[in-house]
Amino acid sequence: MSSTRPTINDVAARAGVSKSLVSLAIRGSDRVSDESREAILRAADELGYRPNAAARSLADRRSRTIGVLLHDLHNPVFAQVLDGVQEIVRSHGYRTMLVTGHGDSQRERAELAALLDFQVEGLILISHRLDPALARQAARECPVVIVMRHDITGRGISTVCADDVRAGREAVEQLVSLGHSRIAHVSGGENRVAADREQGYREAMAEAGLSEHVLVEAGDFTEAGGRVAAARLLERDPGITGLVVANDLSALGAVVAAQEADRSVPSDLSIVGFDGMSLAALGSLTLTTMAQPLEEMGREAAERVFRRIDSPGARITHDQVVSSWLPRGTTAPAPG
Amino acid sequence: MSSTRPTINDVAARAGVSKSLVSLAIRGSDRVSDESREAILRAADELGYRPNAAARSLADRRSRTIGVLLHDLHNPVFAQVLDGVQEIVRSHGYRTMLVTGHGDSQRERAELAALLDFQVEGLILISHRLDPALARQAARECPVVIVMRHDITGRGISTVCADDVRAGREAVEQLVSLGHSRIAHVSGGENRVAADREQGYREAMAEAGLSEHVLVEAGDFTEAGGRVAAARLLERDPGITGLVVANDLSALGAVVAAQEADRSVPSDLSIVGFDGMSLAALGSLTLTTMAQPLEEMGREAAERVFRRIDSPGARITHDQVVSSWLPRGTTAPAPG
DNA sequence: CCAGCGCGTTGGAACGTTCCAACGCCCGAC
DNA sequence: GTCGGGCGTTGGAACGTTCCAACGCGCTGG
Structure with a gap:
């Protein structure tokens, strides 16, 4: 546990180049000569360099993070929706930041605030209990997609729900x-x-x-x-x-x-x-x-978020998925 | 969705004070006069000011975040441990950042890297499948507590396990x-x-x-x-x-x-x-x-992390919790 | 009446990164 | 032989915050 982590400057010094070039090389730009690139990556590796996500998202003004508010983690239904969400989020090179509100509006408020403090670029809310006012407020700061609750609408709120x-x-x-x-x-x-x-x-x-x-x-x-x-x-x-x-x-x-x-x-x-x-x-x-097609709802929600991130003017949408009858062991013809 | 978020400077300008004072007031310092505090909070509220967590953790060099790697979210066992973790983490005014590895060492590596990029101050790993090499590597950057796998040990790794x-x-x-x-x-x-x-x-x-x-x-x-x-x-x-x-x-x-x-x-x-x-x-x-006392294991793990965050010299520990026989509906005296 | 103190307040530096305008160099074209 | 252009590279500014040393002020004690 080194007392202080190596920064891009340490790497630059060791590789004998400028910090700007290190920045480019680390991000895989093609305008870096093979020679420099190699020296930089080697230096980074030797120092155990790791880019600082906070500094990056500050300079970039993008966090590359999608916030997800889940009702709770015990009902596996939410985990299934989340699987779909994460699949899409990962494929876009983004991360998800996950919080749970337990249907408690107080806690939902605090958790949403934390997500927004982190500058999440989009928000997916997955809960049957959810304070509409909070959702609307969040929607003023970033694209919001609500899964399961079609009744919560408003400026900047998309929905993905079953009928x-x-x-x-x-x-x-x-x-x-x-x-x-x-x-x-x-x-x-x-x-x-x-x-x-x-x-x-x-x-x-x-x-x-x-x-x-x-x-x-x-x-x-x-x-x-x-x-x-x-x-x-x-x-x-x-x-x-x-x-x-x-x-x-x-x-x-x-x-x-x-x-x-x-x-x-x-x-x-x-x-x-x-x-x-x-x-x-x-x-x-x-x-x-x-x-309900739970994973698909998650995927759909994430797609919608990214569509709005990519083109801020994009219309908000209200998607409906279809539920299907899944007969298993607890139904049978009526007795008698 | 304002094109650009208000910053501490905007608040300072509106309240007619310096950004330093705004910073103090927002964080609830008592060395701000009542008059200034009130003006600042009002201005912040009117502007919809929200502190930028990235900038904060950069300036602070602490993220106030604990990273948690879970095997997956479908087995409710992990959710129960997580409940215990979050209870303690929240009580310390920290946040948790949650990722899942699905026992896939490739993915675990990527997710752990993301957590470390975020400068998490501690790491809790909850999984029965877990690549020991990854855990050891992570332990060089921050305190690590492993739940369930007592066999993974090393410099900087504490464990909380059942026997x-x-x-x-x-x-x-x-x-x-x-x-x-x-x-x-x-x-x-x-x-x-x-x-x-x-x-x-x-x-x-x-x-x-x-x-x-x-x-x-x-x-x-x-x-x-x-x-x-x-x-x-x-x-x-x-x-x-x-x-x-x-x-x-x-x-x-x-x-x-x-x-x-x-x-x-x-x-x-x-x-x-x-x-x-x-x-x-x-x-x-x-x-x-x-x-197993799942929630308790989660609480214990989080306590251990904070003990090591608070006093970096603290010894690593290996805690054992006791499992208990819980007779329910699937056992009965042997037939015959 | 002045020195010293405490309090509320301030500007500037720092955190680690990305972006941008500009640099020097080499090469090919005229 | 000079000029222009592209390419690899560079330093400085910016991002939004916290920290620190230092400020002015009014008050108190000698």
Whole structure:
């Protein structure tokens, strides 16, 4: 641990050239003679030179960094979206700087501020809970792309989202086509994603002439919440044969609740989630779900950011991806 | 999106003071008069001033950032460790910069280089796969703490690990005390963590006089790997009643394999994992495991980094945390 | 009444890099 | 033989911040 790191000047001195030439050589310019280049790279290597990213981004006035705000890292759904983001970001020679807000607006504010202090050139926000005011404020400083929340719009905000209403409808339609009619819903709390899925549920129930069976209990997108809400539904109406649950994580909770209520899945009770998180494919019962193309959403979001970085005048966009029915182990024809 | 951001000079001009005073006021120094402070903060607010982190860390020669290299974000185990890390890092007024290496040494190298370019003041490496040479090289530039891999040592490298040999032994001992004797092992591939757990398994089997029943099949710490390896074990010796699986993720795979082989868990077959990842407590069968105090390991690692940042002469340390038996739904007394 | 002190404030230097205008040199063209 | 052009190279300015030595002022104590 040398007390002080070698700088570009140390390299220049050792190689017997000017710092400007070192700068060029390090960045791989072709206007450096082979002889100089070799001497410089050798000197840099011998000294263990490492360019100072802070100085670089100061002089450059670009950080080559994209900031990503994630809801949290425990729900693997976000990790999947992030994979897509990072693939594109890396391919552009940029870095990502990752923070988590846990849906806490206080913390989101602090983390976003830190990202902006770092002069990130673009921002990708991936969370179903997200303070719209913060997003709008950030959008005044750099391009912002929001994943999952199509309802947050404003100057400088692009979105990449699924059609959650439609997905909600399809979940119901698929159960109906399996012969189910008493289909209840575990919702996902106070956010637009959950509201849309619930609306889809209600619309499809009405269209199928099943309005009388509409039954909703509020969850909160967590496993524990799904478990409690599902248990309550099964108590309120033991005749339920189908359960549409607002996301995969709470659907896993609903599976537990079903077993605790001595309902066997899927023969007695079919359960459908949303998201298509890969870990839900794992375990003894693999979850049927309305899957979103998570990695693709991440890639798309990153592409949108770069398009706006590259041409600052570019129009903001609102992309919609399609969810798809992924039948696995928790759905079956209605009993009887 | 103003074409150019306000700087400290703009704030100074607007508030009618010098940039030095603005700098002091922004950082909350008490040697600024109330009057000046108020004028400065108001001007900063009106202009939407935001300190430039790059300039700051350049002038300061400290980044107030801790770099964290994670294996990947999909295994929730790493997210749990990270939670502990971030708690401590935030409490010190620092930030974390997060990258993932996916056990690919090429990528690890690039990501570590990026972190060091950023002048991170400390580095926490959390991965069971990790190139020791890279860790040692990084340790020449800043304090390094490795979580999970006690075998990687060297100048400037501290470690925070569980005693995996001991955990491996205890997993076997617990099964033995439940009456099991035909206990097989799914290992975790070519890394020290897996090797230690396997060694513990072998030692405990020998001590219990069960050497003749030692049976090992290699997995790779993934769900798919665990599933395949477990299936092979059950085919090689259908008499197996206990399975010690190298980590929770592959243990979940083993549960699937058991069901595919028509063995019911836990009545026919007991399965034990390692790690104590929270998502394994979820779903229909909750996994019995040798749990590590994951968040605590993260906190401990971060504490160690800061101790060495604060007093550069501090000795490097090698901490050991204790794993504990967490009986849940996949273990039961031996059949018959 | 003056020296000395403390306090709030200031300008300039430094941090390590990139960019830019300008340099000297060699070569080919007239 | 001179001139112009290209090429490799150079020093200085800039980026936005923090640190430091030093400033002027009013106050206090002798």
